[in-house]
Amino acid sequence: MLRDITLGQYYQAESPVHRLDPRTKLIITFVYLISLFIFTNPYVFTLAAVFLILVTLLSKVPFKFILKGLKPIGFLLLFTAIMNIFFTDGEVIFSVWKIEATKEGLERAVYMSVRLVFLVFGSNIMTLTTTPTRLTNAMESLMKPLSVVKIPVHEIAMMMSIALRFIPILVDETDKIMKAQLARGADFESGNVIKKTKSLIPVLVPLFISAFRRANDLAMAMEARCYHGGKGRTQMKPLRYAKRDVAAFLISVVYLMAVILIGHYTGSVKL
C-alpha cells in the first residue's frame, strides 16, 4: 500500500540516460531547474516541456511511472494554486464572500503549477535513472572542493546513501507492522483526524524501535569492518566522464542558450 512512493526509487532499464555519468545528470538537472526560473513565458515553458519529453523518451522510463511520482505533490499544487488565484490583486473574475479571484492570480497559479510539475518531473527522471549509490557518489565527487574548508563531504555522502537505502526497508517494515496491527483489529480509516492520528501510534512506535535497532546493527557492522570515514578511501568503480557525457553537456548548453534567446526576445510575463 505504501509502494507508490517513487522518491529514491530506481527504474531498471538500458538507456543512454541510464548510462550517463551521475555527475552529468546532476549538473544537467540543476541547469534545467535554473532554466525554469529565468523567464516566465509560454514559449520558454513549451521548450522546457519538449526537452523533458525528449529526455523521458530517451530514458525508456514509462510516463505513467513518473506521473505516479507526481501524486504526492498534488495537495501542494492545489494549495498554491488556490492561494494564488484568490490572494493576488488585480482584475476580479468572480468573488466568493469577501475573497476575490483575479485574472492575474489565475495566470500566476497556472505558471506556478506548471513550473512545479516540471521541477518534480525533471528531478524524478534523474532519480529514476540513477541508482542511489551512484547519485551519492556523484554528490561526493562534486562537493569535493568543499573539503578544503573542512566540510566532511564523504561523511555527508555516506549519511545520504544510508538514508536513501533505508527508505524501501522502512516502507516494507511499515507495511508489515500495519498488517500486524490490522490483524489485531486496528482501524486506520474511520473516525476524525484526531482519531486517525492516534491510530497511527501502534504503527509509529514499533517503526521507530525497528529503525533504531537497524541503525544500531548497521553501525556495529560498519565498525566490525573497520570503517573510519573517508580518509584514504578508494572506490571500486570510480566515476569517469565519457564521450556521451560531453555530448549531453553540449545538448544542455544548447538548450540553455535557446531558453535565454527565446526569453530575451519574448520577455517575461509580468506577474
Next chain:
Amino acid sequence: MSLFKRKNNTDTGKEYGPEGSGENRKKYPETDTPDPDGKNSSKDPRVPLLVADHLVYEYSRGTDHLVRALDDVSFSIKKGEFIGLIGHTGSGKSTLVQHLNALLSPVSGTVYFKGEDVFEKGYDRKKLRSKVGLVFQYPEHQLFEETVFADVCFGPKNIGMSRKQAELTAYETIKKVGLPDECFYHSPFDLSGGQKRRVAIAGVLAMKPELLVLDEPTAGLDPKGRDEILTMIDSLRADGEMAIVLVSHSMEDVAQYADRIMVIEKGKKLFDGTPHEVFSHIDELDEIGLAAPEMSYVMRELKKAGIDVNTNVLTIPEARDEILKALG
C-alpha cells in the same frame, strides 16, 4: 491518509470478476451442506470453520515482474484441527495465511468463514480478523504499549470489548501463554526474546479467535525457547474449540504436534494429509528440498541395511518402539 484508503479499496475484493466467484459458489455446496441462504449455515456444525476455495494471488500485477504466489489452492479447516503448513521460504505460505483473515484479497477464488464469503461486499472484515487471529513472523516487532498488560488489551479493545472485559481477557490470556505475574506491568521491551513473543501471541489470542494462525512462531528462538513456545501452542487447544494453523519449515516441530500437514511448493498445494501420510512421500519431499523428520531417514537406512522396520516413523519414541520390535 489516501495511502490507507487505497488499501481499503482493494480489500473489498473488486479484483476478482463476478463470473469467477459465481463458479466457486457452485462448487462449494458439493463439498458441504447446500444452504443458499448462508445465514443458517454458520450455525450448522457440518460446515467447516474455514474454506479456501481455488485461491490465486499474483504479486506485481501489470508489470513484467509478475509472480504467481498462489496457484489454485483449496482446502478446508475444521473446528479444533491442528494443521501444519510447510513450505520453503518463498513458497507462498505467508501469502496464503494473509488471505485467511482477508489482509490480502485474491486475484480469483475466495475464502469462506463459517460458510460466508469474506471478500463479499459488506462483509465485516474487522470482525473476521478477531475470529481468525493471525500471528505474523517476529510478532514481537508489533509491540508498542508501555506495559505488557496494556499491549495485550489492544486487540480486545479494538474489537469492541468493554474496558473491564478486555482487561479480564488480557489477564487470562497472559496467564495462558505462561508469563509470570511480575511481567504484567513491565515494559514489553525489557523482556527476553521468547517472552516478548509470548506477549505478542497473547495479544492476538486475547481476541478469542476461533482459528489461530501462527506464521513461523519459533523463528529466531533458541531450542529451549522453541520447545516452550510449541508446548504452549499445543496446550492452547486443550478445550478442542480453537483450530490452529502452524506455519513452519521445521518438519520435526510440525510432525510432533499437527494432526494434519499441508505442503506448499511454488504456490501450489502438494500434499495434504496426516503426518504419516505426508511423510510417506519422503522421496518427493527430498526432491523439492524439504526434509522429512530425521527419524524417517534413520528408519530408511535401517531398512536398507536389512533390518525389517516400518519406515513410516516420525518421532523418536515411535522409532524406539519400532526398532525394539524389529530386534525382538
